[in-house]
Amino acid sequence: MDDIREHYLAWLRDAHAMEEQALTMMRGMLSRLEHYPVLCARMEKHIAETERQAESLRKLLEGRDSGTSAVKDVLGKATALGQALSGMFADDEVIKGAMASYTFEQMEIAAYKVLISTAAVLEDTTAMAVFEENLAEEQDMADWLFDHLDQTTRIFLARDEAGLPARR
Template identity: 30%
Template sequence: MTTTAAHTAAETDETVQAIYVTALRNTHALEKQAAQMIQRQIERYESYPELTQALRLHKSETDQQVTRLADLLHGHGEDRSLLKDVVTQTVGNVAALVHSVTGEEVLKNLYTDYSVETYEIAAYTSLIALAEEAGHGRDIEILRLSLKEEERMAEAVFAQIVPVTKAFVARETKGEKADR
């Protein structure tokens, strides 16, 4: 291998590593935001016990995902990007506040929850591919565990769309508090 070819291979490895670590940081920030969003929903929902139960389970999983991602970042010699975490969490808090003061809060949050879960599925699928490209096979099983948790939660949220929507309508038509 020539010096130029070796230099190019090293640059390629560094580039792939940088992309992977950036994706880990971004997903870590996303999961921290998701944990906060889930906690706010758990605290607010009064009339939807099945949805609240699914959220409680996933809150625990999400907290574990945050820890696993932090461990992976640490294992790659990186620290979390505090600024990115703060900015991402602030955006999430503003979105939750807007939903909480408008009507149909539970329905809007349900749509948001489903879209977040599918986004997280895409993020973990991409992280697995990046781990493969970067030669970090030991990270893949950890990432697959999180992917499976996100897939389960997406299914659980999807399964709640019709029952929660119907319960919301039933409460509204009876004049009961339906938004939470």
């Protein structure tokens, strides 16, 4: 059981770092969505959810005598910042950002499934409830992004065709 617990805590630290990375990515993208109000509003909602998720994971780690991984948090934030900054120079950054966000949501969904399975083995019902809530929010966001890719793409294409700043 000690090996399982070690994996569990490592995956929990990874999930916290993942949520911190998501926040950096979304905040970077948010500032460039002024012509996409529906996407902007949904991103703002998910930022609030993600802030709560990161805090819940931090509390779970502290309650299990395992702090967050400062190195993973910093590396994740640096990676996300690099991704956000690199999008500033792409003409189609909104589309690439939406696609990257959808992909990232799928990774988060998989991470929470792993955590739920491991928490079940360890009978950590308190954490399972947190992971299940986070999983539902990540699934909702992934579904929303997928369902709105057509709309986002069409807005982008119309703005580009009209000679308007399509990036923003």
